[in-house]
Amino acid sequence: MTGVNPSPPVRRLGDRLFAGSARGAGIAILVVLAGVAAFLVVDSVPALVAPAADVPGGKGVFSYVGPLLFGTVIAAVIALVVATPLGVAIALFLTHYAPRRLAQGLGYVVDLLAAIPSIVFGFWGIFWLAPRMVPFYAWAEEHLGFIPLFAGPASATGRTMLTAGVVLAVMILPIISAISREVFAQVPTLHREAALALGATRWEMIRMAVLPYGRSGVIGGAMLGLGRALGETLAIALVLSVSAGTMTFNLISSTNPSTIAANIALQFPESSGLDVHTLIASGLALFALTLVVNVLARAVVNRRADFSGAN
Amino acid sequence: MSQTTAGVPETTTPTQVPGGLRTGGRLPRWTSWAVFAGALAAVALLDLAVALNTALYVLFTAVLGTVALFGLSRAAEGRRTALDRLVTCVVASAFGLAMVPLVSLIYEVVSRGIARLDGEFFTFSLVGVVGEGGGAYHAIFGTLIITGLTALISVPIGLLTAIYLVEYGAGRLKRAITFLVDVMTGIPSIVAGLFAYALFSIFFGPGVRLGIAGSVALSVLMVPVVVRSAEEVLKLVPNELREAAYALGVPKWRTIVKVVLPTAVGGLGTGITLAVARVVGETAPLLVTVGITNATNLNPFDGRMATLPVYAFYQLTQPGVPPEFAIDRAWTAALLLIVLVMVLNVVARLISRLFAPTTGR
Numbered sequence: 001m002t003g004v005n006p007s008p009p010v011r012r013l014g015d016r017l018f019a020g021s022a023r024g025a026g027i028a029i030l031v032v033l034a035g036v037a038a039f040l041v042v043d044s045v046p047a048l049v050a051p052a053a054d055v056p057g058g059k060g061v062f063s064y065v066g067p068l069l070f071g072t073v074i075a076a077v078i079a080l081v082v083a084t085p086l087g088v089a090i091a092l093f094l095t096h097y098a099p100r101r102l103a104q105g106l107g108y109v110v111d112l113l114a115a116i117p118s119i120v121f122g123f124w125g126i127f128w129l130a131p132r133m134v135p136f137y138a139w140a141e142e143h144l145g146f147i148p149l150f151a152g153p154a155s156a157t158g159r160t161m162l163t164a165g166v167v168l169a170v171m172i173l174p175i176i177s178a179i180s181r182e183v184f185a186q187v188p189t190l191h192r193e194a195a196l197a198l199g200a201t202r203w204e205m206i207r208m209a210v211l212p213y214g215r216s217g218v219i220g221g222a223m224l225g226l227g228r229a230l231g232e233t234l235a236i237a238l239v240l241s242v243s244a245g246t247m248t249f250n251l252i253s254s255t256n257p258s259t260i261a262a263n264i265a266l267q268f269p270e271s272s273g274l275d276v277h278t279l280i281a282s283g284l285a286l287f288a289l290t291l292v293v294n295v296l297a298r299a300v301v302n303r304r305a306d307f308s309g310a311n
Numbered sequence: 312m313s314q315t316t317a318g319v320p321e322t323t324t325p326t327q328v329p330g331g332l333r334t335g336g337r338l339p340r341w342t343s344w345a346v347f348a349g350a351l352a353a354v355a356l357l358d359l360a361v362a363l364n365t366a367l368y369v370l371f372t373a374v375l376g377t378v379a380l381f382g383l384s385r386a387a388e389g390r391r392t393a394l395d396r397l398v399t400c401v402v403a404s405a406f407g408l409a410m411v412p413l414v415s416l417i418y419e420v421v422s423r424g425i426a427r428l429d430g431e432f433f434t435f436s437l438v439g440v441v442g443e444g445g446g447a448y449h450a451i452f453g454t455l456i457i458t459g460l461t462a463l464i465s466v467p468i469g470l471l472t473a474i475y476l477v478e479y480g481a482g483r484l485k486r487a488i489t490f491l492v493d494v495m496t497g498i499p500s501i502v503a504g505l506f507a508y509a510l511f512s513i514f515f516g517p518g519v520r521l522g523i524a525g526s527v528a529l530s531v532l533m534v535p536v537v538v539r540s541a542e543e544v545l546k547l548v549p550n551e552l553r554e555a556a557y558a559l560g561v562p563k564w565r566t567i568v569k570v571v572l573p574t575a576v577g578g579l580g581t582g583i584t585l586a587v588a589r590v591v592g593e594t595a596p597l598l599v600t601v602g603i604t605n606a607t608n609l610n611p612f613d614g615r616m617a618t619l620p621v622y623a624f625y626q627l628t629q630p631g632v633p634p635e636f637a638i639d640r641a642w643t644a645a646l647l648l649i650v651l652v653m654v655l656n657v658v659a660r661l662i663s664r665l666f667a668p669t670t671g672r
Contacts, residue, residue: 018564019479025471026480026488029538032531033491036502039509089405097402106406113413115652117592119620120645123627124416127423132366170412177409201395224497231499233595234624261501261595268599272518283505287498294497298490 037287044281047274055278057245065282067247071161071257072286075236076229078165078251079172084222086169087176094177095184096206107181114174122238125167130158130239137162137252148249155254159241162251167235172225179224179301183217184210216300223297227290230261237262260286338387343380343396350376373404417649424646427639436617437605443636447644449607450622453522454651456611457601457618458591460526461533466583468530469537476538477545478567495535503531504596511600520602522611525618528596533586540582544575577666581659588655592648594620619644619651 052060090110094103137160141152187210195205242258258266260282268279354371357363363371377400385393435446472492476485507528511519548571556566572579602615603625609616623644630637 012562012564014564015562018567022471022475022479023484025468026475026484028468029472029488029495029534030491032534033495035510036498036506036531039506040502043505043509043512086405086409089402090409093402093406097399098406109413110409112653112656113409115588115656116416117594117620117645117648117652119592119594119623120416120420120649123623123642123645124412124419126627128415128419129412135364173409201391203395203398204391206398227497231497231501233499233501234620238624238627261499264501264505265595265598269602276517280505280509283502287502290497290499290502291494294494297497298493 040280040284040287044277044284047277047281050274050277054274056275061278061281064278065260065285067245067257068260068263068282069285069289070247072230072259072261072289074161074249074251074257075165075168075240075259076226078162079168079229080222080226082166082169083173083176083225084218087173087221087225088180088218090173090177091180091184092206092210094181096202096210110174110177113170114178118171118232119234119238121167121171122235125163125235125239126159129167130160130163133158133160133163133166140252149251151250152253154252155241157241157254159239159254160252161240161256164236164240164256165251167239168229168232171232171235172229175225175228176218176221179221180214180218183214187213216303220297220301223293223300227294227297230290230293231286232259233261233265237265242266338384342383343400346380346383347372347376350379373400373407377401377404420642420646420649423639423642425643427643428646432640432643436607438607440605441631442633445636445640447617447619447622447640447647449604450617450619450644451647452607452609453601453616454591454619456609457522457525457529457597457616458587460523460611461529461590462583462587464526464530465533465537465586469534469583469586470541470579472534472538473541473545474567476542478563478571492535492538495531496539498531499595500528500532500593501595501599504528504599506531507596507600520600520615521613522601522608522616525597525601525616526611528600529590529593532593532596533590536586536589537583540585541575541579544578544582545571547578548574577663580662580666584655584659584662588652588659591655592620592652594624597621598624619648623648 047055047061050061052058055061055064057064094107094110098106134154134156137152137154137158140150141154144150145152191209191213192205195209200208236259240256240258240262241254242262243255244258246255246257248255248257264279264283267275271279350372353375354363354368357371358368377397380400381393381397384396431444432446432448433451434448435444436449437445437447472488476488480488504525507524508519510527511521511524515521552570552574553566556570557563561569597618598621601618601621603621604615604617607617608614623641626637626641626644630641
């Protein structure tokens with residue numbers, strides 16, 4: 001790396017030890033990641049080979065995990081749909097609209113959201129957000145009930161899939177806005193000034209110079225947010241009112257599919273034997289899903305890092 | 312149209328009047344404020360007719376003000392400027408909207424958590440507590456011990472890996488590690504918990520609950536954060552410093568220990584503190600690996616321990632009868648968690664300021 005190798009390299013004992021332990025630590029990370037996958041696979045085998053009737057739900061491990069996977073994806077998609085436009089707007093506000101002196105301070109405030117533990121978001125969702133969503137759900141059932149998403153019957157507690165999705169959206173907002181902010185700030189000044197010099201208004205400048213330049217960053221940020229939303233546990237476990245085995249697109253009722261992570265958190269402490277293996281199998285499905293999403297996200301983000309010339 | 316601009320001398324702000332906008336004049340600066348004040352007044356009138364809640368009040372004001380400003384600007388300034396104003400309103404409202412959860416969350420946690428923030432909360436565990444009283448002494452110490460152990464595991468591994476990546480690494484192994492560290496940052500916390508459970512159940516049999524298993528689970532989450540931040544910081548150390556040391560005949564490992572690390576110590580400290588802040592509030596992995604107990608257990612190698620996040624979770628979900636006392640304790644635990652995370656964040660900022668490399672000679 002540094003390219004300063006003295007010509008007959010002097011390898012002292014200290015050097016060998018230090019280099020060896022540094023390399024060992026790096027390899028340890030590889031081993032741990034392989035271990036995570038291996039242990040999950042090994043421990044979910046008993047559930048995969050068990051007779052279908054013994055698995056919770058009585059219809060085999062796939063029909064147990066299926067609805068959970070469905071719920072996981074639904075909640076994460078709601079979060080993404082809500083958080084992406086908001087996150088981009090916040091990033092634009094901080095980079096192009098807010099007064100310079102305020103922008104940094106306001107940026108810290110948005111980052112604070114990322115620091116709050118997820119269980120506290122769960123508390124907030126269940127006590128603050130859910131009751132305030134109830135009137136909206138009642139209104140949506142009455143006026144938008146023809147859309148399957150709002151078919152109802154509206155939940156009286158507000159602990160619905162939509163509420164859970166909104167809580168998740170708040171949690172991934174700082175990720176999306178932080179990455180978008182970074183790429184928006186990297187837009188070459190020349191591009192922006194060229195747009196302004198041609199007589200563009202601020203919005204036209206943003207549309208022509210900033211957004212095309214930042215597009216892949218926004219996509220990558222959104223996918224990282226998606227990865228986080230898929231794996232989020234406690235906020236969902238607290239907020240969502242669950243009935244096992246349901247698969248429904250109805251977002252405002254009180255019978256919802258659970259999510260994989262929340263289901264593990266709620267069931268694991270009281271489980272033993274085959275139930276544990278089934279839960280671990282569902283964890284394996286979650287691991288595979290987030291792995292794919294994160295690898296794709298990283299590929300997108302890194303590809304733009306290669307092009308940007310910022311490093 | 313000139314009469315709109317006549318009263319205000321500074322209307323032609325040079326950066327804001329591109330050539331294509333000569334269809335109309337510029338609205339005076341105070342227009343947008345005036346429009347939104349008007350919208351507020353209109354909504355207040357509406358409020359007299361139909362009682363509105365706060366959310367609708369703000370929503371109607373924002374929408375009405377935005378639409379009115381758009382229409383006014385469209386008539387006076389042309390389509391393009393009107394669109395620009397519309398987007399400005401939308402972007403600013405989006406930011407305002409994002410502040411709602413933050414402010415309401417902090418208000419809610421502080422106002423509900425303050426009730427039980429007393430001496431008893433810090434000095435008593437839950438042994439024999441039914442209903443009122445009791446505290447989180449055991450959970451506070453459990454969190455400190457488990458987080459400390461986690462740091463003890465993660466910091467050496469993380470730092471050494473970062474050193475490897477920056478100082479030694481090359482070729483395929485380096486690329487593989489960089490990539491996998493990225494992947495590891497995305498592991499769901501509950502999966503890390505399941506991994507630690509599976510690992511320890513090999514040695515201790517199924518149903519194992521140990522503090523150290525929680526530390527291992529948290530380490531899986533913390534190591535990549537440490538690596539990432541340490542790598543960024545080590546890259547910033549100027550190469551001239553390394554070369555100067557080599558020129559004096561200092562071996563590479565001493566160069567790293569005596570030159571590179573001391574130069575970067577501020578950034579490393581900040582990164583580690585933020586990594587601790589990230590794992591200290593993790594609930595899910597501890598829920599499946601450490602469990603919960605009402606008694607004080609300070610030995611991470613012997614059975615269940617209580618931790619603050621898991622304590623908060625169980626006090627809320629299984630409050631017993633009557634529920635309100637346990638729920639109060641849960642909120643206080645949540646408040647403590649937030650305070651802990653905020654303090655760590657502030658400490659991280661202080662470290663980076665105090666240990667910032669001096670630029671002077």
